[in-house]
Amino acid sequence: xxxxxxxxxxxxxxxxxxxxxxxxxxxxxxxxxxxxxxxxxxxxxxxxxxxxxxxxxxxxxxxxxxxxxxxxxxxxxxxxxxxxxxxxxxxxxxxxxxxxxxxxxxxxxxxxxxxxxxxxxxxxxxxxxxxxxxxxxxxxxxxxxxxxxxxxxxxxxxxxxxxxxxxxxxxxxxxxxxxxxxxxxxxxxxxxxxxxxxxxxxxxxxxxxxxxxxxxxxxxxxxxxxxxxxxxxxxxxxxxxxxxxxxxxxxxxxxxxxxxxxxxxxxxxxxxxxxxxxxxxxxxxxxxxxxxxxxxxxxxxxxxxxxxxxxxxxxxxxxxxxxxxxxxxxxxxxxxxxxxxxxxxxxxxxxxxxxxxxxxxxxxxxxxxxxxxxxxxxxxxxxxxxxxxxxxxxxxxxxxxxxxxxxxxxxxxxxxxxxxxxxxxxxxxxxxxxxxxxxxxxxxxxxxxxxxxxxxxxxxxxxxxxxxxxxxxxxxxxxxxxxxxxxxxxxxx
Ligand code: PHE
Numbered sequence: 001x002x003x004x005x006x007x008x009x010x011x012x013x014x015x016x017x018x019x020x021x022x023x024x025x026x027x028x029x030x031x032x033x034x035x036x037x038x039x040x041x042x043x044x045x046x047x048x049x050x051x052x053x054x055x056x057x058x059x060x061x062x063x064x065x066x067x068x069x070x071x072x073x074x075x076x077x078x079x080x081x082x083x084x085x086x087x088x089x090x091x092x093x094x095x096x097x098x099x100x101x102x103x104x105x106x107x108x109x110x111x112x113x114x115x116x117x118x119x120x121x122x123x124x125x126x127x128x129x130x131x132x133x134x135x136x137x138x139x140x141x142x143x144x145x146x147x148x149x150x151x152x153x154x155x156x157x158x159x160x161x162x163x164x165x166x167x168x169x170x171x172x173x174x175x176x177x178x179x180x181x182x183x184x185x186x187x188x189x190x191x192x193x194x195x196x197x198x199x200x201x202x203x204x205x206x207x208x209x210x211x212x213x214x215x216x217x218x219x220x221x222x223x224x225x226x227x228x229x230x231x232x233x234x235x236x237x238x239x240x241x242x243x244x245x246x247x248x249x250x251x252x253x254x255x256x257x258x259x260x261x262x263x264x265x266x267x268x269x270x271x272x273x274x275x276x277x278x279x280x281x282x283x284x285x286x287x288x289x290x291x292x293x294x295x296x297x298x299x300x301x302x303x304x305x306x307x308x309x310x311x312x313x314x315x316x317x318x319x320x321x322x323x324x325x326x327x328x329x330x331x332x333x334x335x336x337x338x339x340x341x342x343x344x345x346x347x348x349x350x351x352x353x354x355x356x357x358x359x360x361x362x363x364x365x366x367x368x369x370x371x372x373x374x375x376x377x378x379x380x381x382x383x384x385x386x387x388x389x390x391x392x393x394x395x396x397x398x399x400x401x402x403x404x405x406x407x408x409x410x411x412x413x414x415x416x417x418x419x420x421x422x423x424x425x426x427x428x429x430x431x432x433x434x435x436x437x438x439x440x441x442x443x444x445x446x447x448x449x450x451x452x453x454x455x456x457x458x459x460x461x462x463x464x465x466x467x468x469x470x471x472x473x474x475x476x477x478x479x480x481x482x483x484x485x486x487x488x489x490x491x492x493x
Contacts, residue, residue, distance in 0.1 A: 005070055006169045008245050013173030015258060018242050020180045020332030021233045022263040025105065025300075028187070028329060031227060032271035033295035036207055038223050039214030044268075046215065046224035051264055054439055055228040057431040058396060059239060059256040060424065061403055064416045066243025067250050072344035073237040074482070076244075080407055087398045089479035091237040092344045094391040095337045097471065098236065099364045101380045102334050103161070104371040107153030108133065108301060109326045116308070116319030125305040133301075137374040140382070140463040144374040154372055157334070158365045164335050165342055166357040169245050172339060176332055183328040186321055187270050193318055194276030197311075203279020206289045207271050222446060225439045230388065231263055233333065235396040237340040244343070253420040274299070281307040297377075300326060338364075350488035378459065382467035385456055389447040390472050397440040404433040 008014040035043040069076035074088030111133055115121060121128035130136045137144045164175050194200055214220045229235065243250070275293075281303065282289040292303055308319045338360055345356040371380045403412055409429035417423045450456075456464055 006245055007247065008169060009173050011246075011250070011255075013176065014242060014246055015255060016176040016180045017172055017332070017336065018239060018255070018259045019262050020176045021238050021242070021336030022231060022259060022333075023180070023183070023266045023329060024231075024233070024333030025326065025330050026227075026231050027263070027267040028270040028274065028325070029297075029300050030295055031231065031267035032207060032274040033293060033299065034223055034227050035271060036275070036293055038220040039211045040206070041208040041210035042212045042214055043220070043224065046221050047227065047264070050221070050224040050228040050439075051260055053431050054225055054436045055232050055234070056256050056260050057428055058229075058234050058400065058436060059232055059260055060252050060416060060428065061399060061412070061432060062234065062239035063243040063252045063256055064412060065403075066240040067246050067248060067252060067419070068415060069240075070244050070248065072244065072340070072347040073240045074344060075347050076240055077402065078483075080402060083483075084402060084406075085483040086476075086479040087395070087402065088237065088240075088344075089482045090391075090398070090475060091235055091240075091395045092341055093475045093478055093482075094387055094395060095236040095238065095340045096360070096364065097383060097387050097391070097475070099334065099337045099341070099360070100367040101371045101383060102330065102337065103154060103157045103364060104150070104368050104376065104380060105297070106157045106327065106330050106334060107150045107372065108297070109323055109330065110153035110156055111149045112301060112305070113320065113323040113327060116305075116323050117316055119305075119309055119316055119319060121305050121309070123309070125302045125309070129297075129301045129305075134377055135374045136377055140375050140378040140459060140467070142375045143370070146369060146372050147374065150372045151369075154365060154368055158361045160331065161335050161338055162357055162361045164331075165338055165361075166354045168353055169339075172335065175335075179328050179332045183325050184266060184269075186325040186328065187266070187273050189321055190273035190318070190325065191269065191276070193311075194273050194280065197276060197280035197283075199279040199281075199283025200276035201279065202282065203275040203277070203289060204272065206279065206293065207275035218442075219446075222439070222443055226388075226393075226443060229392055229396060231267060232260060233336065235392045235399065236337060237344070238336045241340045241343045242336070249419045251420050252416045253422045253424055257422070274304075277304060277307045281310065284310045348482075348485075348487040378457075378463065379467050381457055382459060382464060383471060386468040386472055390444065391475070393440045393443045393447070397437060397444070400432050400436045400440070404429075404437065409433055 035047070038046070065076045069079050071079070072088065073091050074085045077088040078085035133147070133149065135147045164171060233239065278289055278292050281287070281292050294303060304322060305319065308315055308322065311318055338357070341360050342353065342356045345351060345359070346353055370376060403409065409432050413424060413428055455461060456468070
């Protein structure tokens with residue numbers, strides 16, 4: 001007897017959860033920098049074009065699939081055609097890979113939350129991060145043990161995630177009511193602090209002064225599409241799973257617009273916090289802003305801490321605020337990925353949610369130990385590069401090809417319109433059939449050419465083969481095996 005599928009308490013819960021997944025570390029440590037290197041204020045043009053021509057159409061596709069098929073991505077694709085189930089597994093496994101290292105980044109954040117009370121990084125934030133906290137080894141071949149602080153952080157992360165997920169979608173819905181607004185408020189505090197510092201205006205000029213000549217560079221456009229896909233958490237099965245807990249006649253289009261614009265707005269807003277602070281850092285140290293601007297862990301764990309130490313008063317307070325922001329940004333992105341995998345297990349084998357959650361959390365914890373080790377940062381960097389460049393784009397491409405050419409955009413659009421407040425026109429068909437496949441195809445090809453031209457990050461070839469190519473091929477092979485594995489196809493509760 002099939003059980004009744006669990007439901008969100010209401011539309012706001014679903015929307016908050018989707019926004020929580022989309023708004024993550026990428027909004028604060030990726031968007032501002034990508035905008036700055038790709039034309040500053042002028043980047044907003046390709047960014048919005050990418051949002052409207054690919055991000056939102058693909059989000060509608062994923063919401064539509066989840067609502068219509070009422071199941072995890074593998075269920076959705078196998079309902080389209082039995083032999084396509086593997087595409088769903090592909091996204092679920094890619095999500096699992098991201099989970100294993102995203103949790104480690106959260107582990108660093110817990111450590112820094114603790115260290116910010118005493119501003120423990122002192123004068124040398126760089127040395128502190130790499131030598132003290134990560135205890136970074138000489139290269140990917142030297143794993144060399146696990147620093148206790150990070151291990152503890154990883155454990156805390158997984159306990160927190162387990163308790164949020166194991167009870168089901170109802171609890172997720174309640175948790176996001178806090179974890180979504182909190183970081184936005186905290187970013188607001190950081191913006192006010194940043195803007196009232198000397199040098200802030202120079203920082204903002206750097207961030208936003210438009211360089212329209214960049215719009216002629218195709219790389220800038222690809223960067224915009226890449227940022228949109230990443231930021232909206234597309235192609236990882238998340239939006240399909242979250243939408244599958246909505247009733248079958250739920251709105252698609254308006255939900256997609258709301259989620260996407262909220263995410264984009266938060267990115268733009270976070271840029272004010274980051275660049276005003278960088279402007280202050282440049283002002284206080286006399287170093288040019290172009291030298292201090294950066295993205296990723298270097299920005300969050302070295303540059304911003306350096307600036308925080310230089311604050312005129314209450315530096316520790318703002319340090320705590322900053323790392324709380326990162327933690328609350330990251331947590332709902334992480335559990336959205338976990339939820340996608342847990343739902344997939346429940347939908348395939350009909351096992352109990354507690355058990356599925358435990359299996360995923362524990363397995364991800366164990367694999368995460370690699371990224372926690374002293375050589376872990378190298379592996380994290382390699383795996384992240386491959387999953388973002390080949391996982392995301394390839395899965396997105398498969399999705400639009402299946403809907404565009406196997407299901408057909410017209411019947412799919414008619415379904416979407418039958419339950420949506422805002423009706424989409426034929427433009428959606430063109431975006432799914434032509435624009436998005438071309439962009440994703442071009443992204444895959446340019447990334448691949450880049451790989452051949454230069455070994456990524458200067459790492460030894462064997463490490464790139466293991467952490468990059470073998471990982472990607474492994475995911476595809478396992479996807480096929482999972483498709484063939486017998487399931488119960490039970491519904492979740
Ligand atoms: N959207 C999240 C961010 O911007 C990252 C993310 C990507 C989360 C893919 C889940 C899946 O940080």
